Amino acid sequence: MNLLTRNALLALIITIAIIGSIAYLIDRLNRERAADLAAIQNQLATDTLSIETQFSLLEEASCENLTEGNVLSREVSTLGDKVAVTEERLGSDDAQVLQLKKQYTLLQIRDYLLTKRLAEACDLEPVVVLYFYSNEGDCPDCDRAGAALSYLRETYPSLRVYSFDYNLDLGALSTLIAVEKIKAPFPAFVIDGKRVNGFTSVEEFEPKFPKRLFEMATSTATTTSKR
Amino acid sequence: MYFELISYPFLFAAIYFEVFLLLTFLSGPARASRNRVFSDATPTVALIVPCWNEERTIRGSVDSLLALDYPKDKLSIVVVDDGSTDNSAKELEAFKGNPRVTIVHKENGGKHTALNAGIAITDAEIVGCMDADSFVEPNALKETVPYFEEPKVGAVTVAMSVHQPKTLIEAMQNVEYILGIALRHILASVNGIYVTPGPFSLYRRSIVEEVGGFRNGHNAEDMEMALRLQRNGYWIENAYKARVYAQSPKSVPSLIKQRVRWTTGFLRNVLYDYRDMVGNPAFGVLGLIVLPLGFFAIVGGIMMTFIVVYQFISDSIQTYSTTHGLPLSYLLTPRFSFDLFYFPVTVFVTLAMVAALGSVMFIIMGKHISKTPAKLSLGVLGWIFLYGLIAPFWLIRSIADVATGTRRPWR
Numbered sequence: 327m328n329l330l331t332r333n334a335l336l337a338l339i340i341t342i343a344i345i346g347s348i349a350y351l352i353d354r355l356n357r358e359r360a361a362d363l364a365a366i367q368n369q370l371a372t373d374t375l376s377i378e379t380q381f382s383l384l385e386e387a388s389c390e391n392l393t394e395g396n397v398l399s400r401e402v403s404t405l406g407d408k409v410a411v412t413e414e415r416l417g418s419d420d421a422q423v424l425q426l427k428k429q430y431t432l433l434q435i436r437d438y439l440l441t442k443r444l445a446e447a448c449d450l451e452p453v454v455v456l457y458f459y460s461n462e463g464d465c466p467d468c469d470r471a472g473a474a475l476s477y478l479r480e481t482y483p484s485l486r487v488y489s490f491d492y493n494l495d496l497g498a499l500s501t502l503i504a505v506e507k508i509k510a511p512f513p514a515f516v517i518d519g520k521r522v523n524g525f526t527s528v529e530e531f532e533p534k535f536p537k538r539l540f541e542m543a544t545s546t547a548t549t550t551s552k553r
Numbered sequence: 554m555y556f557e558l559i560s561y562p563f564l565f566a567a568i569y570f571e572v573f574l575l576l577t578f579l580s581g582p583a584r585a586s587r588n589r590v591f592s593d594a595t596p597t598v599a600l601i602v603p604c605w606n607e608e609r610t611i612r613g614s615v616d617s618l619l620a621l622d623y624p625k626d627k628l629s630i631v632v633v634d635d636g637s638t639d640n641s642a643k644e645l646e647a648f649k650g651n652p653r654v655t656i657v658h659k660e661n662g663g664k665h666t667a668l669n670a671g672i673a674i675t676d677a678e679i680v681g682c683m684d685a686d687s688f689v690e691p692n693a694l695k696e697t698v699p700y701f702e703e704p705k706v707g708a709v710t711v712a713m714s715v716h717q718p719k720t721l722i723e724a725m726q727n728v729e730y731i732l733g734i735a736l737r738h739i740l741a742s743v744n745g746i747y748v749t750p751g752p753f754s755l756y757r758r759s760i761v762e763e764v765g766g767f768r769n770g771h772n773a774e775d776m777e778m779a780l781r782l783q784r785n786g787y788w789i790e791n792a793y794k795a796r797v798y799a800q801s802p803k804s805v806p807s808l809i810k811q812r813v814r815w816t817t818g819f820l821r822n823v824l825y826d827y828r829d830m831v832g833n834p835a836f837g838v839l840g841l842i843v844l845p846l847g848f849f850a851i852v853g854g855i856m857m858t859f860i861v862v863y864q865f866i867s868d869s870i871q872t873y874s875t876t877h878g879l880p881l882s883y884l885l886t887p888r889f890s891f892d893l894f895y896f897p898v899t900v901f902v903t904l905a906m907v908a909a910l911g912s913v914m915f916i917i918m919g920k921h922i923s924k925t926p927a928k929l930s931l932g933v934l935g936w937i938f939l940y941g942l943i944a945p946f947w948l949i950r951s952i953a954d955v956a957t958g959t960r961r962p963w964r
Contacts, residue, residue: 329580330743330837337573344568348903359894408894469875477879527878 356415360422363408367429370405373398374436389448399486402437405430406489418461428496434488435498441486453482453539456516457489458508465512471525478532482539557901560860563853564904570846571911574739577838578918583742587922591699595627598694598755600681601671602632603664607685608640610800612647615654617688622695630654631671632685636661641685664751665767665774672761680758682775686800687752688716696795697755707760707787708749708779710737712923716798722808724932725940726801728916731927734793735919741791745838747819747847748776749789752799760787771825772960773818780827783839793923809947813961816951819847824955851948858945909937 327335409430416423438454445452457475459468472489479485490499492512507521508514515522518536525531577583600618604611611632618630630653634642648654659670672680679701683689693711700709712734715727740746749756754775761767761778764785770777779789802808823831823844831848833840876884913933920927954961 329582330841333573333576333580334842337569337576340572340576341565341569344572344907345565345904348907349900352898352900352903355898362894411895469871470878473875473879477883480883529878 356412357422360412360416360426363405363412363426364429366401366405367426367433370398370401370433371429371436374433374440378436378440389444399437399441402430402433405433424494427491427494431490431494431496431499434490435502438486438488451538452486453484453518453536454486454516455488455518456502456506457487458492458503458512458514459489460492460510460512462493464510467525468513471513471515471531474525474528474531477528478535485535485539557860557899560857560901561904563849563856564901564908566846566849566853567908568904568911570842571908571915573842574736574915575911577743578735578739580742583739586738586742592702594699594702595624596679596698596701597627597629597677598623598679598681598698599629599631599671599675599677599758600683601668601675602630602683602685603635603667603671604632604637604641604645604685605635605661605664605667606637606639606641608637608644610686611641612644614683614685614688615645615648617690618683619651619653620691621689621693622691623698625653628653628694629675629677631675632656633667633671634658635664635667663769665769668767668774672758672766675758678758679755680761681753681755682751683753683797684751684799688798689753690796690798693753693795693797697792700790700792701755701757703788703790705786705788706790707757707764707782707785709755709790709792710741710746710749711753711791711795711797712737712793712919712925713750713752713797713799714923714925714927715801718801718927718932720803721931721935721939722803722805723801725935726808726932727927728929728932728936729940730799730801731919731923731925731929732912732916733919734923734925735915737791738793738919738922740838740843741789743838744783744788745843746789746791747779747783747839747843748773749779749782750799751775753795753797760785771818771821772814773822776815776818777822777826780822780830783836784827784830796923796925805943808943809950810961812944812947813951813954816851816947817954817961820851820951820955823847851952854944854948855952857941858948912937 409426412426413420413423418424438456441452441454444450455475457471459465459472461468475487475489479487490502492503492508492514502508506516508516509523511523513523513525515534517534520534522534602611602614602618607614615630615632621628632645632648632654634645634656636659642658645656648656655674657670657674659667668682679698681694681697697709697711700706714730714734715723718724718727737746751774756778760782764778764781767774768777768781782789802811827844830836830840831844836844916929916933919925920929953959
C-alpha cells in the first residue's frame with residue numbers, strides 16, 4: 327500500500343472515529359443532563375409529598391408551609407424551562423423526554439393543588455393560569471401565547487402559570503383536563519377559574535386576568551415554560 | 554436543526570483534510586524534507602520583476618533583491634516595465650548603471666508577457682518571479698535554490714507572510730499566509746502543490762521553456778504554470794524557511810477583488826484547462842484530494858453561508874412572529890443564565906470547533922517551522938470569526954463570474 331492510500335484510509339478511519347465520538351459524547355451528555363433533571367424532579371416530588379403529608383397529618387393546611395411551598399413552586403418553574411430545553415435537544419418523541427414530561431406534569435399538578443390548599447388555609451387569592459398547548463400542528467398561536475405568558479409572569483411575579491401538553495398520555499393530566507372541561511381550540515386556558523380558548527394579542531389577553539393581579543405589589547412567583 | 558445536516562458533509566471534509574495533512578506531516582517524506590542536507594551549489598539565478606504601475610514599491614522590492622545573500626556573479630535582476638503609465642520608469646532610473654540590474658521596457662501585455670520577456674533575455678539556470686510589491690529576506694534565495702538539486706523539480710515555492718501587519722485585515726491575512734506555509738510544506742512532500750505564488754517563486758528555466766513559458770491562465774498565471782508543471786510530471790517543492798513578504802490588500806473591497814481573481818482563476822483553470830487532473834490517480838494527492846477538495850471548499854463556503862443566513866432569517870421571523878405585540882422594554886432586556894445546563898453543546902458547534910482548532914494547529918505549525926516572527930492571537934481571532942463574514946462575498950461573486958463568463962480586470 328503506498329503512502330497516499332495509507333494516509334487517505336487512515337485519515338478516513340480517524341475522521342469517522344472523531345465525528346462518531348463527538349456525536350456519541352454529546353448524546354450522552356444530553357442524556358446525563360436529562361437524567362440530572364429526573365433526579366431533581368424526584369427530589370421535588372419528595373418535598374411536595376412531604377408538605378402534603380404534613381397537611382394530612384394536621385388535617386388542615388398550615389400557613390407555616392407557605393414559604394416552603396413558594397420555594398418549591400419556584401423550583402418547579404425553573405425545572406420547566408430545563409425540561410423544554412431537553413425536549414428541544416433530544417426531540418419530543420424521545421422516550422426519556424416523554425418520561426421527564428410526565429414526571430414534570432405530575433409535579434405541576436401537585437404544585438397546583440398544593441397552591442390551592444395553601445391559598446385556602448392562609449386566605450390568599452393567587453392568580454393561577456392553567457395553560458394547555460398542543461404540539462400536534464393544531465395550535466398555530468401556541469408559541470405566541472407562551473411568549474405572552476412569559477412576559478406576564480415576568481411583569482407580574484405573583485402570577486402562577488402551569489403549562490400542560492394536552493396530548494401527553496398521562497392519567498392525572500386526563501383527569502385534570504376532564505375536571506376543568508378543557509377542549510379545542512388551542513391554546514386553552516383556565517384563568518383564575520374561567521375557561522378561555524384562543525389567543526390573538528397581549529392587549530386582548532390581559533383584560534381576561536383579574537384586576538387584583540395588576541394591583542399586587544409583591545408576589546409569590548411561580549412560572550412554568552410554554553411547553 | 555435539520556438544515557444543519559446539510560453542513561455535515563462539509564465539516565466532515567474539512568476535518569478529513571486536516572487529519573490527512575497531519576498524517577502526511579508525520580509521514581516519512583515530510584520528515585525527510587525537514588531533515589534534508591543540501592549541497593552548497595550556487596547555480597546562476599535571474600530574478601524577474603514584472604512591473605506595471607508600481608511606483609510606490611518597485612524600488613524597495615529591487616533593493617531587497619540586491620540585498621540577497623547569494624554570490625553576486627551568479628545573481629541578476631531583470632525588471633520588466635510592462636507599459637507602466639505612472640512614475641515606475643522614473644523610479645527604475647535609480648538602478649541604471651547597476652550591472653546586476655537589467656531594465657526592460659515593453660508595451661503593456663499582462664504579467665505573463667512580462668515574465669516571458671524577462672526569461673527570454675536571460676540564460677540563467679534558475680529564474681525567479683517576484684511581484685513588484687513584495688520583498689524578500691536576505692536568506693530567501695539560499696534557502697530556495699538547493700531544492701533544484703533534484704532534476705525533476707520544476708519549481709520551488711517559499712514561505713510568505715505579511716510584513717508587520719498593522720490592521721486587523723492585514724493580521725487576518727498574515728494568519729492565512731502562515732497557515733499556507735504549513736500546508737505548502739506538507740503538500741510539497743507528496744507533490745500536491747497547485748500554485749506557485751506570484752510574490753516569489755523559482756523555476757528551472759529549461760523546464761519553463763520546455764512547457765511553453767507563462768500564459769495568462771485566466772489572470773492566475775502562477776496557478777496555471779503550477780498545474781502545467783504537474784501535468785508534465787515535474788515536482789513543485791517548498792522552501793519553508795525562505796521568507797518573503799507579500800503585499801496584502803488593506804481594505805475589504807480590495808481583498809474581495811483579489812480573492813475573486815484567485816478563486817475564478819482556480820475554477821477556470823481547473824474546470825476548463827485542467828479538468829482531466831481532477832480525480833485522476835495519476836496525479837496522486839493533487840488529483841485525488843487537493844483539487845476535488847478545492848471545489849468542495851468553495852461550494853461548502855457558500856453552502857455554510859446560506860445555512861447561517863437561512864437560520865438567522867428564519868429565527869428572526871420566528872422571534873418576531875412569537876413576540877410582536879410585547880413591549881420593547883421587555884424584549885430588549887438582556888437575560889443571561891450562568892447555569893451550565895443551558896450551555897449549547899451540539900454536534901454542529903463541536904465539529905466546527907474541532908475544524909477551527911485544526912486550522913489553528915496548522916497556523917502554529919506554520920509559524921514554528923518557518924520561524925516567522927508574528928503575533929498570531931488577534932489575527933487568529935479575526936480569521937476564525939470575521940473571515941467567514943467576508944469570504945462568502947468573493948466565493949459567490951466568483952461562482953457568478955464563472956457562470957456568466959464575466960471577466961474582471963486585474964486591478
